[in-house]
Amino acid sequence: xxxxxxxxxxxxxxxxxxxxxxxxxxxxxxxxxxxxxxxxxxxxxxxxxxxxxxxxxxxxxxxxxxxxxxxxxxxxxxxxxxxxxxxxxxxxxxxxxxxxxxxxxxxxxxxxxxxxxxxxxxxxxxxxxxxxxxxxxxxxxxxxxxxxxxxxxxxxxxxxxxxxxxxxxxxxxxxxxxxxxxxxxxxxxxxxxxxxxxxxxxxxxxxxxxxxxxxxxxxxxxxxxxxxxxxxxxxxxxxxxxxxxxxxxxxxxxxxxxxxxxxxxxxxxxxxxxxxxxxxxxxxxxxxxxxxxxxxxxxxxxxxxxxxxxxxxxxxxxxxxxxxxxxxxxxxxxxxxxxxxxxxxxxxxxxxxxxxxxxxxxxxxxxxxxxxxxxxxxxxxxxxxxxxxxxxxxxxxxxxxxxxxxxxxxxxxxxxxxxxxxxxxxxxxxxxxxxxxxxxxxxxxxxxxxxxxxxxxxxxxxxxxxxxxxxxxxxxxxxxxxxxxxxxxxxxxxxxxxxxxxxxxxxxxxxxxxxxxxxxxxxxxxxxxxxxxxxxxxxxxxxxxxxxxxxxxxxxxxxxxxxxxx
Amino acid sequence: xxxxxxxxxxxxxxxxxxxxxxxxxxxxxxxxxxxxxxxxxxxxxxxxxxxxxxxxxxxxxxxxxxxxxxxxxxxxxxx
Numbered sequence: 001x002x003x004x005x006x007x008x009x010x011x012x013x014x015x016x017x018x019x020x021x022x023x024x025x026x027x028x029x030x031x032x033x034x035x036x037x038x039x040x041x042x043x044x045x046x047x048x049x050x051x052x053x054x055x056x057x058x059x060x061x062x063x064x065x066x067x068x069x070x071x072x073x074x075x076x077x078x079x080x081x082x083x084x085x086x087x088x089x090x091x092x093x094x095x096x097x098x099x100x101x102x103x104x105x106x107x108x109x110x111x112x113x114x115x116x117x118x119x120x121x122x123x124x125x126x127x128x129x130x131x132x133x134x135x136x137x138x139x140x141x142x143x144x145x146x147x148x149x150x151x152x153x154x155x156x157x158x159x160x161x162x163x164x165x166x167x168x169x170x171x172x173x174x175x176x177x178x179x180x181x182x183x184x185x186x187x188x189x190x191x192x193x194x195x196x197x198x199x200x201x202x203x204x205x206x207x208x209x210x211x212x213x214x215x216x217x218x219x220x221x222x223x224x225x226x227x228x229x230x231x232x233x234x235x236x237x238x239x240x241x242x243x244x245x246x247x248x249x250x251x252x253x254x255x256x257x258x259x260x261x262x263x264x265x266x267x268x269x270x271x272x273x274x275x276x277x278x279x280x281x282x283x284x285x286x287x288x289x290x291x292x293x294x295x296x297x298x299x300x301x302x303x304x305x306x307x308x309x310x311x312x313x314x315x316x317x318x319x320x321x322x323x324x325x326x327x328x329x330x331x332x333x334x335x336x337x338x339x340x341x342x343x344x345x346x347x348x349x350x351x352x353x354x355x356x357x358x359x360x361x362x363x364x365x366x367x368x369x370x371x372x373x374x375x376x377x378x379x380x381x382x383x384x385x386x387x388x389x390x391x392x393x394x395x396x397x398x399x400x401x402x403x404x405x406x407x408x409x410x411x412x413x414x415x416x417x418x419x420x421x422x423x424x425x426x427x428x429x430x431x432x433x434x435x436x437x438x439x440x441x442x443x444x445x446x447x448x449x450x451x452x453x454x455x456x457x458x459x460x461x462x463x464x465x466x467x468x469x470x471x472x473x474x475x476x477x478x479x480x481x482x483x484x485x486x487x488x489x490x491x492x493x494x495x496x497x498x499x500x501x502x503x504x505x506x507x508x509x510x511x512x513x514x515x516x517x518x519x520x521x522x523x524x525x526x527x528x529x530x531x532x533x534x535x536x537x538x539x540x541x542x543x544x545x546x547x548x549x550x551x552x553x554x555x556x557x558x559x560x561x562x563x564x565x566x
Numbered sequence: 567x568x569x570x571x572x573x574x575x576x577x578x579x580x581x582x583x584x585x586x587x588x589x590x591x592x593x594x595x596x597x598x599x600x601x602x603x604x605x606x607x608x609x610x611x612x613x614x615x616x617x618x619x620x621x622x623x624x625x626x627x628x629x630x631x632x633x634x635x636x637x638x639x640x641x642x643x644x645x
Contacts, residue, residue: 053600056593083628086602114627163596167604180627192629196622197613310631314619323620323631412633413620414597 001065001094002078003087004051005418007106009033010136011078012048015146019434020048023300024423026416027051027327027345030061032068039149047072053086055093060344060352069099074152076145078104081111081118081133082419084178088170091127096160100152101129104145108133110419115181123177129153137424188420196307196417205311208304212295219291220370221377228283232267240265240274256455268374269504276500277451280371281443285496286436288370292334293435294428301423301431305330306415313413319399320354320406321346322413328355329395332363335439336528339363340535349540350408356532357544358399360524361551362391364495367443371499372516379509386513390559391520398551442527443494450493454501463489477553479560481505484515491519492526510563514556522552571641574621575634579611583642590639598636602626609642 002008004026013020016035022028033048049068050061057063069075075094079087084105094101103123111118124131130148134141161169194200240258247254250261259270267279299305305327313323324345332339336359343355364372376383403410457463463486471482478484483505491498502515523545524532533541571586585607588598602625603609612622612629622631 054596056596058593058597083602083626085626086600086628089600116627163599167599193612198615198619201613306631310615310620310622313631313633314615314617322633412635413631414601414633414636415631416601417622417629417631 001049001069001075001090002051002106003053003080003083003090005416006051006078006080006087007136008051008078009048011076011104011106011134011142011145012046014136014139014142015076016046019430021431021434022427023297023305024303024418024421025300025305025327026418027061027324027342028300030064030341030344032064037146039146044149046076052090054090055097059347064344069094069097072099074100074102074149076104076149076152077101078106078136081105081108082114082116084116084118085170085174088173089166092158092166092169095127095129095155095158098154098156100154102145102148102152103127103129103131104136104141105131105133106136108141109135109138117179117181119177119179123173126173126176128155128157137427192307192417192420195304196310198311201307201311205308208299208308212299216288216291216295217373219294220288220373223287223290224283228287232279232283237265237267243274252455252459255459256452268500271451271454273448273451276497277447278444280496280500281367281440281447284374284500285367285370285443286439288373289334289366289439290432290436292366293432296330296334297428297431297435298423299330301421301428303418303420306417309413309415310417315396316399317410318403319358319396320403320410321351321399322410324413324415325351325355328359329363332359333366333369334435335365335367335442336360336363336524337531340528340531343535347411348409350406351410353406353408353536353540353544354399354402354410356536357402357547358395360528360532360544361398361521361548362395364391364520365525367439367494367496368499368520371496375499375503376509376512376516379512383509383513386563387516387520390513390517390555394521394551394555398547402547443496446494446527447497450490450497453493454490477560478514478518478556479564480511480515481507487515488519488522492523492529495519495525514559514563517559518552518556521548521555523548571643574609574611574623574637574640574642577611577642577644579613581644582608582610583644585609586641586643588640594636594639598640601630602628603640608645609640 009020009022009029016037018035020033029048029050035046037044037046047068049065052062052065057066077091077094120131120133130151132141132145132148134145195204244258254261257274258272259275265275267275270276309323309326312326316323316325328339328342331342339359340356343352346352346355372387467483467486470485474480474482474485487498487501490501498519499516502512536544577583585605587605588595607626610624612624614621618634620631620633621637622629
């Protein structure tokens with residue numbers, strides 16, 4: 001346990017070897033992770049809890065931390081050495097509860113550079129518990145920490161006291177153990193000032209965001225055209241053609257594995273497990289997932305996110321949230337699932353509801369975005385721009401409307417700004433790799449089963465029937481072919497596959513824009529749906545779904561009227 | 567008069583000040599205290615966002631962003 005952004009998750013990774021996402025901003029961990037560690041012959045279970053400043057929770061993530069505390073036999077209290085005074089508050093609260101505590105005095109290297117000297121011997125003597133200086137990022141001190149876990153102690157002398165009493169106690173401890181030398185303004189401070197002052201900060205923010213998206217697209221596109229497409233078309237296609245010949249006859253097996261027998265194999269459209277089922281996740285989506293998370297990881301690890309949150313706070317207040325609402329949105333651009341989870345760092349029900357609903361309505365995940373690039377890219381950037389402009393306008397309009405009508409408070413921002421840190425190449429790659437593996441584990445089973453289900457439903461005539469039934473509705477209201485409703489149904493399973501299903505329908509680019517936008521708005525995919533249901537509860541989820549579907553119909557109809565005429 | 571101090575909102579950027587008192591309920595006070603906003607601490611405004619946007623302040627060695635409504639309740643004296 002420990003304050004937010006002190007490196008608990010990094011310490012946890014070091015102790016257990018388990019991979020968890022860590023970043024340089026408070027509130028990265030919103031749920032607990034459990035991992036195992038061997039200590040001599042014993043197996044210890046280590047729990048990584050979300051950060052909290054005190055044992056009185058102010059948001060849902062902190063509530064999780066408290067719950068975890070009740071399960072623990074020993075607490076490893078990770079303390080930020082550059083901010084000892086503030087961190088000791090939680091330490092004292094823990095000791096008052098008579099739980100054995102060992103302190104990992106983390107970010108020890110930075111404290112040293114800042115001219116902060118901490119007398120560890122004295123601190124140990126006062127608190128009567130083990131204190132180990134660590135630099136979790138490099139692994140320094142972790143061995144000693146492991147050795148001291150068993151020596152964790154309670155301190156009977158620290159009695160329950162008032163808040164006032166604790167601060168007095170902390171004051172006297174700090175006086176005895178800490179000595180701060182004056183430090184000079186460093187280059188990091190200058191960059192920090194430039195990126196948070198509005199005059200320079202806003203242009204820089206716009207620049208960083210545009211550059212980030214440009215580079216995500218650049219890397220993604222080039223990976224596809226120079227690596228993945230050549231592999232799939234030159235090496236993999238002949239294999240599949242051989243397989244098709246070997247099967248040699250039409251039938252369910254050929255249809256399921258490859259696609260309709262006798263038809264030319266088109267990776268995007270054939271709808272076989274080994275054609276579309278692999279091509280979509282690996283060659284169309286994964287390159288973008290990689291480039292997106294690479295850039296996001298860099299933004300996260302430098303510590304830029306809280307500064308961005310400060311700059312956009314004003315706008316987000318108009319939408320019923322505060323600046324921290326940008327974090328669920330950014331994470332949601334990768335995948336809506338972690339985005340939905342991170343709404344926990346917002347304080348009130350109103351903020352969480354708005355943030356989660358906006359996420360579901362107008363934040364397309366990277367899997368879907370990649371497919372939109374794939375199908376609209378050949379027609380021109382203009383059409384892609386239309387989709388994203390519509391979604392951005394929608395985010396703002398729906399935010400303003402919900403802010404007016406949803407009851408509850410939206411408190412002001414209160415957010416720690418961590419110092420800038422140079423992201424380590426190794427960590428960035430490791431983190432991106434973790435997220436890539438997570439994507440593949442999620443995507444491929446869903447896509448495989450999606451392909452199977454679609455084929456079976458086609459086979460028994462259900463999808464044809466569905467297309468027919470909805471045909472007048474789809475055409476009449478949205479100007480789309482009836483079969484687009486099949487894509488909508490598939491969208492519940494996976495959005496990337498759904499966008500792919502639009503390809504064989506022979507729509508014009510403007511119809512594709514309408515369909516792609518509606519696919520984002522109308523409903524989240526099943527994975528996101530489950531998380532949202534858990535986070536919001538049934539009652540709010542029903543409200544949220546009504547808003548989503550209502551918005552989708554209005555937006556679809558409006559777009560149709562504007563783009564296609566009546 | 568010195569005892570009461572002036573609101574943090576009225577301090578120019580980059581001017582060092584000392585916190586005299588913080589108004590508000592227990593929950594609010596605790597939230598601020600654990601972030602280092604306590605009586606007698608030195609405080610400095612790093613930036614103010616326009617259109618009544620939030621303030622970024624530096625207090626006890628770290629920076630944090632907070633809304634103007636909160637900042638209004640922090641009374642300080644310039645040093």
